[in-house]
Amino acid sequence: xxxxxxxxxxxxxxxxxxxxxxxxxxxxxxxxxxxxxxxxxxxxxxxxxxxxxxxxxxxxxxxxxxxxxxxxxxxxxxxxxxxxxxxxxxxxxxxxxxxxxxxxxxxxxxxxxxxxxxxxxxxxxxxxxxxxxxxxxxxxxxxxxxxxxxxxxxxxxxxxxxxxxxxxxxxxxxxxxxxxxxxxxxxxxxxxxxxxxxxxxxxxxxxxxxxxxxxxxxxxxxxxxxxxxxxxxxxxxxxxxxxxxxxxxxxxxxxxxxxxxxxxxxxxxxxxxxxxxxxxxxxxxxxxxxxxxxxxxxxxxxxxxxxxxxxxxxxxxxxxxxxxxxxxxxxxxxxxxxxxxxxxxxxxxxxxxxxxxxxxxxxxxxxxxxxxxxxxxxxxxxxxxxxxxxxxxxxxxxxxxxxxxxxxxxxxxxxxxxxxxxxxxxxxxxxxxxxxxxxxxxxxxxxxxxxxxxxxxxxxxxxxxxxxxxxxxxxxxxxxxxxxxxxxxxx
Amino acid sequence: xxxxxxxxxxxxxxxxxxxxxxxxxxxxxxxxxxxxxxxxxxxxxxxxxxxxxxxxxxxxxxxxxxxxxxxxxxxxxxxxxxxxxxxxxxxxxxxxxxxxxxxxxxxxxxxxxxxxxxxxxxxxxxxxxxxxxxxxxxxxxxxxxxxxxxxxxxxxxxxxxxxxxxxxxxxxxxxxxxxxxxxxxxxxxxxxxxxxxxxxxxxxxxxxxxxxxxxxxxxxxxxxxxxxxxxxxxxxxxxxxxxxxxxxxxxxxxxxxxxxxxxxxxxxxxxxxxxxxxxxxxxxxxxxxxxxxxxxxxxxxxxxxxxxxxxxxxxxxxxxxxxxxxxxxxxxxxxxxxxxxxxxxxxxxxxxxxxxxxxxxxxxxxxxxxx
Numbered sequence: 001x002x003x004x005x006x007x008x009x010x011x012x013x014x015x016x017x018x019x020x021x022x023x024x025x026x027x028x029x030x031x032x033x034x035x036x037x038x039x040x041x042x043x044x045x046x047x048x049x050x051x052x053x054x055x056x057x058x059x060x061x062x063x064x065x066x067x068x069x070x071x072x073x074x075x076x077x078x079x080x081x082x083x084x085x086x087x088x089x090x091x092x093x094x095x096x097x098x099x100x101x102x103x104x105x106x107x108x109x110x111x112x113x114x115x116x117x118x119x120x121x122x123x124x125x126x127x128x129x130x131x132x133x134x135x136x137x138x139x140x141x142x143x144x145x146x147x148x149x150x151x152x153x154x155x156x157x158x159x160x161x162x163x164x165x166x167x168x169x170x171x172x173x174x175x176x177x178x179x180x181x182x183x184x185x186x187x188x189x190x191x192x193x194x195x196x197x198x199x200x201x202x203x204x205x206x207x208x209x210x211x212x213x214x215x216x217x218x219x220x221x222x223x224x225x226x227x228x229x230x231x232x233x234x235x236x237x238x239x240x241x242x243x244x245x246x247x248x249x250x251x252x253x254x255x256x257x258x259x260x261x262x263x264x265x266x267x268x269x270x271x272x273x274x275x276x277x278x279x280x281x282x283x284x285x286x287x288x289x290x291x292x293x294x295x296x297x298x299x300x301x302x303x304x305x306x307x308x309x310x311x312x313x314x315x316x317x318x319x320x321x322x323x324x325x326x327x328x329x330x331x332x333x334x335x336x337x338x339x340x341x342x343x344x345x346x347x348x349x350x351x352x353x354x355x356x357x358x359x360x361x362x363x364x365x366x367x368x369x370x371x372x373x374x375x376x377x378x379x380x381x382x383x384x385x386x387x388x389x390x391x392x393x394x395x396x397x398x399x400x401x402x403x404x405x406x407x408x409x410x411x412x413x414x415x416x417x418x419x420x421x422x423x424x425x426x427x428x429x430x431x432x433x434x435x436x437x438x439x440x441x442x443x444x445x446x447x448x449x450x451x452x453x454x455x456x457x458x459x460x461x462x463x464x465x466x467x468x469x470x471x472x473x474x475x476x477x478x479x480x481x482x483x484x485x486x487x488x489x490x491x
Numbered sequence: 492x493x494x495x496x497x498x499x500x501x502x503x504x505x506x507x508x509x510x511x512x513x514x515x516x517x518x519x520x521x522x523x524x525x526x527x528x529x530x531x532x533x534x535x536x537x538x539x540x541x542x543x544x545x546x547x548x549x550x551x552x553x554x555x556x557x558x559x560x561x562x563x564x565x566x567x568x569x570x571x572x573x574x575x576x577x578x579x580x581x582x583x584x585x586x587x588x589x590x591x592x593x594x595x596x597x598x599x600x601x602x603x604x605x606x607x608x609x610x611x612x613x614x615x616x617x618x619x620x621x622x623x624x625x626x627x628x629x630x631x632x633x634x635x636x637x638x639x640x641x642x643x644x645x646x647x648x649x650x651x652x653x654x655x656x657x658x659x660x661x662x663x664x665x666x667x668x669x670x671x672x673x674x675x676x677x678x679x680x681x682x683x684x685x686x687x688x689x690x691x692x693x694x695x696x697x698x699x700x701x702x703x704x705x706x707x708x709x710x711x712x713x714x715x716x717x718x719x720x721x722x723x724x725x726x727x728x729x730x731x732x733x734x735x736x737x738x739x740x741x742x743x744x745x746x747x748x749x750x751x752x753x754x755x756x757x758x759x760x761x762x763x764x765x766x767x768x769x770x771x772x773x774x775x776x777x778x779x780x781x782x783x784x785x786x787x788x789x790x791x792x793x794x795x796x797x798x799x800x801x802x803x804x805x806x807x808x809x810x811x812x813x814x815x816x817x818x819x820x821x822x823x824x825x826x827x828x829x830x831x832x833x834x835x836x837x838x839x840x841x842x843x844x845x846x847x848x849x850x851x852x853x854x855x856x857x858x859x860x861x862x
């Protein structure tokens with residue numbers, strides 16, 4: 001049987017999902033940065049008794065409320081698109097991580113309510129400013145928690161972890177799978193996205209402030225946007241600095257846990273190349289250009305508020321650090337990478353200097369430009385990560401074999417006791433007990449790669465050590481594991 | 492491998508779905524109705540040069556925006572819960588209605604863009620371009636109604652699928668006009684449209700009336716009195732349409748989903764229906780008798796007409812109960828009790844099949860299928 005599936009005209013299923021997912025990412029990624037900057041602006045405004053920061057925070061939050069709904073609806077479109085175009089994959093993933101998604105949905109409701117109340121009751125809570133700031137400050141951790149949940153699923157799709165996650169998926173784990181959720185790249189993806197979102201949100205706020213500075217405004221409004229630009233640009237810059245470092249370790253994880261994706265990225269293969277362009281390189285050019293621009297900005301920035309400026313020695317140190325970092329990247333990858341990144345950083349720096357001097361010391365044009373580039377960087381980062389990933393599950397795999405077997409059809413959609421449903425046919429060969437034990441027990445603290453890389457043969461001692469560290473392992477189980485490892489059997 | 496269903500704790504699956512859906516519906520209906528009437532009030536205010544209408548329209552939109560994000564978040568929960576607890580149903584249902592779901596996504600985007608960016612944010616800026624602003628409000632309202640149309644069509648299909656059976660998981664139909672425009676769709680949509688307007692206008696009328704009692708400022712009090720009367724009157728008229736549409740709706744259900752009809756009229760959900768209709772008749776009487784009697788107000792009705800309308804509503808409800816209740820059919824009740832919910836896929840398909848069969852043949856069909 002050759003299963004049919006819904007075709008999306010013109011774009012095709014893959015590009016429709018990609019386009020919708022990236023549209024959602026573009027908006028949803030702003031949430032953390034916006035919430036964070038709103039809180040900081042409110043706190044500064046409260047402590048300094050400076051109304052302009054509060055005004056700025058209110059305007060950012062209004063923009064946030066408006067775009068938040070766009071993000072929500074695009075997410076709904078993504079869900080509908082996936083369930084229609086990739087029903088097998090989506091249903092599997094959904095049932096596999098149902099409780100993760102339901103918790104995420106609950107947080108979604110909590111966030112929507114908190115965000116709405118925070119903005120629409122701004123003036124009503126004027127006499128309770130601390131409470132209002134607290135309400136706004138709740139948004140950042142809630143947003144972080146929400147997107148950690150999504151990262152668990154997103155990370156799993158890229159690095160299911162030596163087939164353990166894939167196996168648990170095909171064995172029909174229901175609702176929650178800790179092993180799949182805390183997959184190898186979860187931590188790095190989460191760290192990278194956290195800082196990237198703060199940076200992206202900050203640069204976009206600075207960009208919006210810059211755009212507003214182009215308009216004729218009164219002195220107070222102008223001061224508000226200038227302060228907003230300084231504040232958010234500084235926050236975004238600090239977050240940006242961590243990204244190449246975290247990204248390096250992220251790629252290290254991919255090298256071992258998702259080698260095909262790593263090769264696609266580093267060697268420019270698969271969908272990473274689209275239209276003859278290596279989009280991963282373009283993303284890195286954007287990052288290098290942003291580093292050059294932001295360092296130059298802080299070098300020449302002459303702001304009255306010293307809290308958002310940097311001493312020259314710090315800027316030089318950061319510049320040197322990243323020069324060495326990119327040199328080491330050049331050594332690992334290719335020197336072409338180093339020279340081109342250096343060239344783009346220098347071009348970015350020169351452009352930043354020109355823009356600031358052209359606008360008579362006002363960084364407004366620079367804010368707008370960096371805001372646009374940060375948007376492009378987020379889009380390209382999201383695109384190449386997904387494009388590098390080998391296809392997770394075929395669009396409609398196994399429908400005819402396992403999804404709706406005739407003998408199970410009477411049980412579908414009927415409120416029956418699930419225990420009465422006949423067991424599903426075995427999709428994959430069940431691994432031996434030893435393999436199962438190694439996968440379950442060892443991975444609690446470290447990756448299986450570490451076990452594989454161990455060269456000595458004193459497994460008894462190693463297993464005893466692990467038990468001394470706290471591994472719960474019965475003596476018989478320990479013997480099974482030791483025997484398997486001694487015989488150098490695959491796992 | 493298969494896709495076994497998730498069994499949520501505490502309550503059965505259907506209770507979770509029901510509760511999450513019911514939490515979304517009151518908010519969604521409120522937003523849709525407020526969005527629909529706001530540009531109308533704004534237009535009246537513009538034509539009459541009366542700022543009270545403009546203020547009322549703006550307050551409606553403001554309130555819609557407060558509710559919008561939580562309502563949308565709750566709405567997102569509905570498909571998520573269904574996908575996990577009824578994955579098979581969702582796959583087949585979205586196979587049939589893929590394009591309406593995608594279209595709904597587009598309508599929703601249009602609604603947000605027009606409502607937030609072009610209607611709400613431009614209210615002050617477009618004072619000099621009032622017609623354009625009202626146009627944006629109308630477009631936002633149309634998008635909102637289009638979203639409602641899609642969901643009403645998809646929802647009504649679950650009750651009266653007509654001749655279109657739900658496709659299998661490997662039968663990606665994606666769109667079926669016959670399923671979309673199923674027998675009960677126009678009735679459900681019109682019933683919900685007037686129901687939304689009635690519910691929201693009466694609710695806001697009540698809120699404004701209470702508010703007017705608390706306000707000491709005479710001018711403000713006058714405003715709240717005015718808007719309370721206005722919304723109350725609109726709510727009253729919209730309410731008045733409901734039994735007529737409901738009667739037609741019941742007729743369609745009787746013909747196309749006899750099991751559901753019997754469940755409502757004499758089966759396991761009939762107590763709910765009776766309570767609802769009792770509330771409705773009480774509301775009709777209350778509305779008619781409590782409507783402010785002030786002949787100087789142009790939009791007030793004569794008191795005799797109020798009372799007549801209220802009594803007519805009550806008699807209508809009582810008459811419907813007598814006329815459309817077919818009396819107990821033990822065989823049919825037996826079938827209904829075996830099927831329990833009438834809200835499961837198998838029942839719906841079974842109801843569709845019943846369209847051209849007698850009730851006894853339906854029962855036979857049911858037994859043949861081994862239910």
